[in-house]
Amino acid sequence: MVEKMGLPTASIIGSGFLKQAEVIVKGQGVPLAIGVYPGAPMVDSEAELRRKVEEELAPGLLRGLTGEAPREVNAATEPAPGQVVFSGTFDDVQEHFHQKLWTDGLPIVPPTRERVDAFLRFTDRRPEEVLRAIPQEGREASILSIAITGVMAGCRPEYMPVLIAILEAMCDPKYRVEDSGSTPGWEPVVIVSGPIVKQLDFNFGQGMMRVGRQANTSIGRFVRLYLRNICGFRIPPGAGDKGSIGQSFLVAMAEDEDSAREIGWPTYGEDRGFKAGENVVTLHSVVAITSPMYSGGDNAEVHVRQWADVIGGSFTYWAHTGFKTGLWSPLIVAGPSIAKVIAGEWSKDRVRQHLYDNIKVTAERTTHHARMTSTPTFSLERLVRDGILPPEYAASGDPGRLLNVIIKPEMVEILVAGDPGRNQSRAYMSNHVQGPPTSRKISLPANWESLLKNQTRKN
Amino acid sequence: MSEQNEPRYQVLWPLSRRAVRETKAAARLPDLNGKVVAELWDVIFRGETIYPLVREYIKARFPEVRFVGYEEFGNFHGAREHEVSATIPDKLKAHKADAVIVGIGA
DSSP: OTGGGTOOEEEEEEGGGHHHHHHHHHHHTOOOEEEEEOSOGGGSOHHHHHHHIIIIIHHHHHHHHHSSOOOOOOOOOOOOTTOEEEEEOHHHHHHHHHHTTOSOSSOOOOOBHHHHHHHHTTOSSOTTOEEEEETTTTEEEEHHHHHHHHHHHTOOGGGHHHHHHHHHHHTSGGGOGGGTTSTTOOEEEEEEESTHHHHTTOOOSTTTTSTTSHHHHHHHHHHHHHIIIIIOOBOTTSOBOOOSSOOOOOOOEEOOHHHHHHHTOOOHHHHTTOOTTOOEEEEEEESEEOOOEEOOOSSHHHHHHHHHHHHHHHHTTTHHHHHHHTOOOEEEEEOHHHHHHHHTTOOHHHHHHHHHHHOEEEHHHHHHHHHHHTOTTOOHHHHHHTTSSOGGGGSOSOTTOEEESSSOGGGOEEEEOSOTTSOEEEEEEOBTTBSOOEEEEOOOOTTHHHHHHHHHHHO | OOTTTSOOEEEEOOSOOBOOOOOOOOOOOSOOTTOEEEEEEOSOTTHHHHHHHHHHHHHHHOTTOEEEOGGGTOOSSSTTHHHHHHHHHHHHHHTTOSEEEEEEEO
């Protein structure tokens, strides 16, 4: 941005991030002068840090400002969208795509013109329509690219309206897709709401988050493939995805809306601001998952107290990142049998309030967690002063004072799903402002019903 | 099935067009004496220690250089990234910045 203003700029980059910097440079079209910090600054002694700055980083920055201008970005010539780029047997195609880093390590369905056209029939939008030049490679998030990636991921053509809604959510600047390759290695989960859950045969019952049901699995894989191929988040030997350890793609989630209605709770889609009966997709980052949360008893409090215990134990450490940004969301998948007991006494809002009131961390512990991660200057007082956290987070200077781990009750998300025959729930933690819950209505083509009928007959 | 009998697939390019307008690098400043260097920091990875050391190093070679500290610009990453980033061009102009150091990507 600054170089575009005509000001010579030099950037401080850790040596482990140089490949990612190259990807970003290409995506932004801006040459970058770099001063390299060798290794990881968070683990060096004061003396080592000084030596590295004086011997390597500072000289590099100075050269970047005073020496030769960084080389311009010369992106290689590429094929046109929709162009046939290879012809061969199934195995040949797999090998070619593997060599080009166009797969996720699993075989892909060859994206032939016929298969892609079948997907495009399930939208009224033109294939060349572009939703956004999407970070981090700055490629066009086109309807065509969605169809091609959907084919490769093993989706059915009739999933296309869901795939488009996913990209619409991903393209929302508030979702911050550009942070998909950050070191915590968070993974998006897709949450599908509305009648389309049954129409497309999503699993919302026992084993809902397992690989195994085509709609859940292939749509989850689609998201990871899109992030890899179009957005440019690739692990080595590629570049751009700096998830230090990372995690596998998550299959798409869907709510057991019949159970939610039966117990008198609003559905997740309604919680997200949509009307009953509307088809909705929500994208939600997942940086951590609790252990299975088993709870027993015939009253609401005993179950929600158990949730507070497990969620507190699992997510409190990482909550400091939410404190730094003023946002994080726990998403609770409430087992239907448990949700029924709770809903008999409590509203969803009362559940949220209970969790907000009962999950605590001391100021000293959260400050320690932040300092260990990346931020030696972490200060609750400054975050309150800057309006990022509510005033109670700096109510006193006592390091032993208790803080709410959940910043606001309304940040708690609840969805009913899972095995109705067991007393288990689970919770998913978002990665602060990276990938906050972001929803889009699914737009169906005008002839959806007849298309779906014909497709079902073919299948 | 022998390879001869296997179907062949004509496959489409799975990526999409890069929508990037290339920008030329700004002219560099061989002499920083009398110039203003602005600092932008994302408030992580020990910048509070690194920036003063960088300042010291550059000042030793260009004593007349002037720095505008990162505190003037706010955290350009995180909670208020979009709002803070939007204010940076005007602040750079107000401080009459000639060059910028940005960090820390690590």
